[in-house]
Amino acid sequence: MKKTVTLKKNYEFARVFNKGSFYVGRNITVYILPNKQSLNRIGISVSKKAGKAVVRNRKKRLIRESYRYFEEYISNGYDIVIAARAGESVPTYGVVLKEFKYLLKKLQIFDREKYNCLKEY
Template sequence: MSKIVTLKKNYEFSRVFNKGSFYVGRHITVYVLPNKSPANRIGISVSKKAGKAVVRNKKKRLIRESYRHYQQYIKNGYDMVIAARGDETVPKYGSLLKEFKYLLKKLQVFDQEKYHCLKEL
């Protein structure tokens, strides 16, 4: 399993927020901006409105794992910021996976052909 490359600097997050396209879901919002590198970079943002530190960290872990689950099906060359919505409830992993896949399809960064080919094996 390859290591996830992350966005670390504030200006990197700001660039994706301001110039990227986005879709809003029930639990998360996904922002996507093409970059010039062959790899994807990901940033996770959870506001303090989302609850105390334990809740925020659980949301981050769930988001990171859902990204890891679909990482091989995401087209290369994108900066992506996944922001958790500001309610204090922690979503179930299955519903978060389903929503993440739906938002990736809406943003046209999900590779359907690769997904179906690997599912048939």
């Protein structure tokens, strides 16, 4: 497992939000912006409207794990910000995983050949 590079500064998040493309799902929104590097950088955003601290942290853990699951199938060279949508209910891991894959396919950064090749064995 490789070390994931994260976005930390507010201006990095703002640049992806303002200049990037995005798709909205029921539980998460995924923003992407090409960077000039050969690696992906990820940022996770959960607002206070999403619930109290326990709920926000649970959503962050689910998002982080779903990214880790699909990390090797995502095309390189993107800044990716995943924002949790507001709502008190916490989705299950399977729901977040399925929705994240769907949004990656919509944004055309999901490498289907690698994914299908691995699943055949």
